[in-house]
Amino acid sequence: MNLHYIQEIVNCFSLFDESGNLLGSASSPIQIWKDGDCIEQSSTDIWYAICAAVKAACSLADVAGEEVSGLGFAATCSLVAVDADGSPVTVSWSGDARRNVIVWMDHRAVKQAERINSCNSPVLQYCGGSLSPEMQPPKLLWVKDNLQESWSMAFRWMDLSDWLSYRATGDDTRSLCTTVCKWTYLGHAHMEQINEKDSRDMEACGWDDDFWEEIGLGDLVERHHAKIGRSVAFPGHALGSGLTPAAAKARNLELGLAAGTPVGSSLIDAHAGGVGVMESIPESESETKDDKEAICRRMVLVCGTSTCHMAVSRNKVFIPGVWGPYWSAMVPEFWLTEGGQSATGASLDYIADNHVASPHLANRAASQSISLFELLNKILESMMHDLKTPFLAALTNDIHVLPDFHGNRSPIADPKAKGMVCGLTLDTSEKQLALLYFATVQGIAYGTRHIVEHCNSHGHKIETLLACGGLAKNPLYIQEHADIIGFPIILPKESESVLLGAAILGAVAAKKYSSLNEAMKALNAAGQVIHPSKDPKVKKYHDAKYRVFRELYEQQLSHRSIMAQALD
Structure with a gap:
């Protein structure tokens, strides 16, 4: 019998064999609430979706639950709140208890991030010099500032992937991935201390208590950091006694796997x-x-x-x-260095979904059983031949996009940055949409080059x-x-x-x-x-567009300053 390893990424469940071959995969939809900068989910809904996907994937792969030899979780770096009984605690203005997850891309905590960054704590040097509102301390401070009842009720604050591991095993050990990347945990301090003791000692000793006190969240230090993580381990560390009988049992809303199946400590999805x-x-x-x-x-x-x-x-x-x-x-x-762009796929979806030509093109794509973006790629190829442009990229010579529609995560670290498009006309054709999409793809690539x-x-x-x-x-x-x-x-x-x-x-x-x-x-x-193009004209062209890309942000800063002075 082959060994099978599983991963679950929020609502998707996949099985791999011992050679790393994908045997089967299934997903189940999850609910999301969006209201301005507030984006929320339900941990209960996510767990039920996982349970449904597990059964579907095992059936598709013709693998029995008891054949599964290991389990791993990865998820977005979203913040989960639960009470002492493990029940959800609302993080929503609505008061809806189901909505106990602040999604990673939620930007409600911009002001809290600014307050934290003004403290200039030494921990900030380990996250590029400043915290993003997408990280957990600003979100925690927002809840304390705005939802006092929820703050007092919450018994555990967890990254989503750690919560999934905890829900599966009952072991509250957190991952170095989540705590170091999103919570300001100092992994190097953690390892220095456990090296002096015993490698099996997973006590969380990388928290900087002065930081939490300084930003107004000193109550999270209480009981040896019980609310944010008493113990921390490498990703893949075997948790507890594996899958608990309650999580494993094959009833409607659980996994249908064998109790005791080893479960590794988690990863954020990107890090996975x-x-x-x-x-x-x-x-x-x-x-x-x-x-x-x-x-x-x-x-x-x-x-x-x-x-x-x-x-x-x-x-x-x-x-x-x-x-x-x-x-x-x-x-x-x-040591991990992590750059990022807050919205890439989301930016392309936004550009496509909000263009007048999109519904018609979407119907054409569906009739050809291809995606909208595949159809746009075909349109661009036809345009290159029809217009006799020297190479495909040259189609966008007079349209430029700064795709910071959800702020700039790296390397400028400006959550207030906005998207910009230079070169719009009254053209509403599908060709114009194709060019706008192409220029956005290029803008994203220029951001990666930066x-x-x-x-x-x-x-x-x-x-x-x-x-x-x-x-x-x-x-x-x-x-x-x-x-x-x-x-x-x-x-x-x-x-x-x-x-x-x-x-x-x-x-x-x-x-x-x-x-x-x-x-x-x-x-x-x-x-x-x-491989990159060997045509020197392509390089010269992109060098020029990259210069325009960088200048768009400089212009935005200038415009921001002009308007700030007008409103002062």
């Missing part, structure tokens, strides 16, 4: 993508697998609703406006990109990134790398591999390699 792809090196470059520094010359792009840019180093690298350095937050015993250049100028030596996630399946998107950044981009053999990365947690918890690092080398595999 990094684990699932970081060692995906072509056989022609296999000699680099023996080069212990080769992994430090790579950057993983996890491309979905947002894009995360993951690079690791042996030594800590401090980069203004870029999150980290985070010790062991993704790859154990490496992040890569910024990281390299501060000590990294990135020379190869690896890409995974939904947007990585779009050939135009990947080719533009390669051409604009000037680096080859490796696509993984397993396109669902986020799922594989989380499944690796189950494999490590089940003791199939001695470490996460070993599992990555064994289960990551390379697919296609996309």
